Amino acid sequence: MTHLMAHMIPYFPDYPTSLEAARALIDAGVSFLEIQFPFSDPTADGPTIEAACTTALAQGFSVDRGFEFVKALAGRGPEIVIMTYASLVISRGVDRFCRDAAAAGASGVIVPDLPVDSDEGLWNAAEKAGLTVIPVIVPTTSEERLQKIAGVNPRYIYCALRTGITGTRTELGAENLAFLDRAGRTGAKILAGFGIQSPEQVRTLKGHVHGAIVGSALVRVISQAASPEACYESLLGVAQELVRA
Amino acid sequence: MSDPDRIVQSFFGDFGGRYVAEVLRAPLDELEVEFITAMQDQEFLRLYRNLLRDFVGRPTPLLYAENTSREIGGADIYIKLEGLAATGAHKINNALGQGLLAKRMGKGRVIAETGAGQHGVATAAVCAKLGIPCRVYMGEVDVRRQRPNVFSMELYGAEVVPVKTGSKTLKDAVNEALRDWASSFQDTHYLLGSALGPSPFPDMVREFQSVIGRELIEQTQERGIVPDAMVACVGGGSNAIGFFAPLLERREIRMIGVEAGGRGSATGDHAVRMEGGGRLGIVQGYKSMFLLDSDGQVQDTHSVSAGLDYPGIGPQLAYLGASGRVEFTRASDQEALDALRVFARNEGVIFALESAHAGAQVLKTAKELGPGKTVIVNMSGRGDKDIFITAKELTPQTWKDFMQREVQEIEAKEKQS
Numbered sequence: 122m123t124h125l126m127a128h129m130i131p132y133f134p135d136y137p138t139s140l141e142a143a144r145a146l147i148d149a150g151v152s153f154l155e156i157q158f159p160f161s162d163p164t165a166d167g168p169t170i171e172a173a174c175t176t177a178l179a180q181g182f183s184v185d186r187g188f189e190f191v192k193a194l195a196g197r198g199p200e201i202v203i204m205t206y207a208s209l210v211i212s213r214g215v216d217r218f219c220r221d222a223a224a225a226g227a228s229g230v231i232v233p234d235l236p237v238d239s240d241e242g243l244w245n246a247a248e249k250a251g252l253t254v255i256p257v258i259v260p261t262t263s264e265e266r267l268q269k270i271a272g273v274n275p276r277y278i279y280c281a282l283r284t285g286i287t288g289t290r291t292e293l294g295a296e297n298l299a300f301l302d303r304a305g306r307t308g309a310k311i312l313a314g315f316g317i318q319s320p321e322q323v324r325t326l327k328g329h330v331h332g333a334i335v336g337s338a339l340v341r342v343i344s345q346a347a348s349p350e351a352c353y354e355s356l357l358g359v360a361q362e363l364v365r366a
Numbered sequence: 367m368s369d370p371d372r373i374v375q376s377f378f379g380d381f382g383g384r385y386v387a388e389v390l391r392a393p394l395d396e397l398e399v400e401f402i403t404a405m406q407d408q409e410f411l412r413l414y415r416n417l418l419r420d421f422v423g424r425p426t427p428l429l430y431a432e433n434t435s436r437e438i439g440g441a442d443i444y445i446k447l448e449g450l451a452a453t454g455a456h457k458i459n460n461a462l463g464q465g466l467l468a469k470r471m472g473k474g475r476v477i478a479e480t481g482a483g484q485h486g487v488a489t490a491a492v493c494a495k496l497g498i499p500c501r502v503y504m505g506e507v508d509v510r511r512q513r514p515n516v517f518s519m520e521l522y523g524a525e526v527v528p529v530k531t532g533s534k535t536l537k538d539a540v541n542e543a544l545r546d547w548a549s550s551f552q553d554t555h556y557l558l559g560s561a562l563g564p565s566p567f568p569d570m571v572r573e574f575q576s577v578i579g580r581e582l583i584e585q586t587q588e589r590g591i592v593p594d595a596m597v598a599c600v601g602g603g604s605n606a607i608g609f610f611a612p613l614l615e616r617r618e619i620r621m622i623g624v625e626a627g628g629r630g631s632a633t634g635d636h637a638v639r640m641e642g643g644g645r646l647g648i649v650q651g652y653k654s655m656f657l658l659d660s661d662g663q664v665q666d667t668h669s670v671s672a673g674l675d676y677p678g679i680g681p682q683l684a685y686l687g688a689s690g691r692v693e694f695t696r697a698s699d700q701e702a703l704d705a706l707r708v709f710a711r712n713e714g715v716i717f718a719l720e721s722a723h724a725g726a727q728v729l730k731t732a733k734e735l736g737p738g739k740t741v742i743v744n745m746s747g748r749g750d751k752d753i754f755i756t757a758k759e760l761t762p763q764t765w766k767d768f769m770q771r772e773v774q775e776i777e778a779k780e781k782q783s
Contacts, residue, residue: 161664162537162649164544165387171531184661207385207648212662233387234648241648259389266391284389285549 123327124152125364126312128204128336130159131190132182133173134344141349142356143194146339149360151199152332153312155231158187158205165206165233167288169337173344184209184218188225195226202255204231207241215242219250229253231279237270244273255279255312260300271307278309279334282316288337291316293325301329320366335363373405373573374398376565378685384564386651390544393551398566400471405573407470414466418577421495422452422462426578428585428742433712440732441739444591445709446582448605449718449748453518456578456605456746457559458488463574465492468555475554476500479543481508481536481601482673482720483515484747485559490524500524503542505535508672514751533666536601536676540650560602561680564651568607568681575608578744583612591740595620595731598744599724600694601637601673603680605746611682614691623683624727626669627696633657634666639679640687640694649677654684670699670755671719673747697726703759705729706749718747719755 127146131139146154159174159182166174191201203222210218210232222230229252235243237256247254256270257279270278280301282291291297297313305311313326314334323333342359346352376382384394404410418424427450431443448456461478468476476498480486486502493500502519506528509516519526532538540563547556561571586593596613598606600623610621628636636643637657644655647662657665657677669675679687686692697705705725710716717725721744728743735741749756757765 160662161532162541164541164650165389165548167545168531175532178663208656208658208662208664210662211648212645212658212660234385234651236386236388236391239383239385257388261392262388263392266388281389283549284551286545 123323123330123366124332125323125360126153126155126202126314126332126334127151127339127360128155128157128334129339129343130157130170130173130177131187132177132180133340134176135180138343138346138349138352140193141353142343145353145356146360147194147197147199149357150364151360153202154194154199155202155204155334155336156187156191158184158203158209160206160209163206165286167286167337169288169340173340184213188221191222191225191227200229201227202229202231203227207232207234210235210243211241215246216249219243219246219252223250223252227252229255229277231255231257233257237273253277257281258304259284260297267304267307271309275309277312277331278304278307280304280311280313282313287315289316290318293322298329301326305329320362323363323366373402374566374569376569378682379688381654381681381684382565382568383653384651385648385653386564387548389548390551390564390651393547394564394566401467401566401570404467404470410466410470414463417462418459422458424451424577425581425585426450428582429713429715431709431713434708434729435732437712438729438732440737441594441735441741443728443732444740444742445713445715446578446609446742446744447715448578449721449745453484453488453491454748454750455484455488455718456575456608457485458492459577459608460559460571460574460604461485461488461492461557464555464557464570465489465496465498468498468557469496471555473553473555474498475550476557477503477543477546477550477554478557478559479503479536479539480559481505481539481676482671483508483512483519483751484673484718486524486526487515487518487522489557489559490519490522493524494522501546502526503529503539503546505529505533505539507534508536508539511755512672512751513754535672537650537664544650560604560676561607561682562602562650562652562654562678568652571604572607572611572682575604576611578605578608579610579612582609582742593619593742594735594739595622595741596744597622597624597724597728597731597741599624599674599720599746600679600683601626601676601720602678603683605744607680607682609744610686610692621692622727622731623687623692623694624723625694625696626671626674626723627698627701628668628670629699635668636696637667637669637675637677638696639677640684641696644679652681654681655679670702671723673718673720674723695727697723701726703756706756707760715745716749717745718749719752721745721747722749
């Protein structure tokens, strides 16, 4: 089966709704929760997630509260991965960030702007804390670069299905699937995302990936909900369809 | 030009680097190689030099500010009139260099960010000259307060895209340009305008801006001027690093960088990164000093000048500050406006608001150094573009009357047609 990694942002659109969103994703049976700690300047994200991060910060998100949020969800089924940007990790201190993430119950971290060889000690700190670091690659990543990433033995590799930023739909064809297979030959489990919105796309990925990542599409569902309860209901439906795909 | 082995340093002490998502790795690696190759290509350099002369109008003059020096009774003040370069600021030195590089790399499209609009205007002009389609990202707030520059960019044929995210200023324009580049790098060059961002941008911008310092060496030698101090304003830092870099080895020269003191020292009221306010961080692909809260979120900034309100500082300047080679100080909005008036009345020179921060400091430094010494200030831009800000500040009523008449005229014309 194809696992589902669902992306969400604590404190978006507000704290209670984001908590209901997380509950819906857990109840839908996602295998991974990718919890993004909002950063003021998320350069790898598209407009949907960028705007959601701005709202979350205005709603009072802080890194401490982010870890509290993770703690409240840990042990309820899905593996929790914290996604954020270098600034938040560096400001807390790489070691402390990893220790706090592990203590909150996360199993991994994704920090796109701390790539292998410019990681500021993230890989070591994560290993010490018992966390896994999930590197992100793109179809234009060279073979040489991929081998360098494979050299640090990542448990998972996050494959962005195209270049660019999150949020716009990706056409899945022979080319991206070949890219996933190329990444899979490193021995890492492949998680694929960027522009995945429909169960049909998740089905296309079957056999090529360990998991499909859905981000902006879920954030849009969350942003349209009128109340925490409505958010739970609508997100549960959408997520269930994706999980069953 | 500089030693090719040293041309791309990437790290300056602990500052700099290439902290980018994997997607931007390949284009930056490619850019580094292409840049180093171009800088050793005599044909490329010849073309660059010729256009600096014919298109940009270099060399820019070095003016003795005689009346001001006399009035202060301190050191002799010289002004490097960088603002007399085409499009009104030093920005075109780098825009031209990178524009030629983009052409050499076969990129059919250029994107750029702009704060005050000077880099956008320079890029738009260069792209017009070189025949490359150009899109400029500009914060919505900056679009509003720098309308004359938007007008010029569009006249040059560029597409100006207002950025509505975040603080809607320069840093957000950089974010948008990076987002565009992440999907367009195969046919697009990102023409970054300041000495910041992921490597090789800080090195590349310094090299293209170093024409300022190299000219200064020639001009001072020719005229027997021996500088004791040099002063430049610092937003991201491109004019300062280009002004300082060729003279860094001359340890006897004091170098002073001036940040935007804004309207006070509270968070959001200034853009002082070096003089106590900044923290070491990684933002927009490089490690440097940034205005961050304890979580690492980028803080709001303010300056009367749109070009200085950036929350980070170029990594080489951060390093030069940390090592003590460059001293950092601040000038407030008010001090900048005062200096603007001093140089306009005494020297017949209107500084850009950014450069007026350096102007404010040079008045202090000249007094402090005393007679018999020499201080050179870089007037990175001229002040024409700021008229909608400066006139509003300095002569509010007259300006208001003028604007009202303008509106009435436009409305009358609309009625007729």
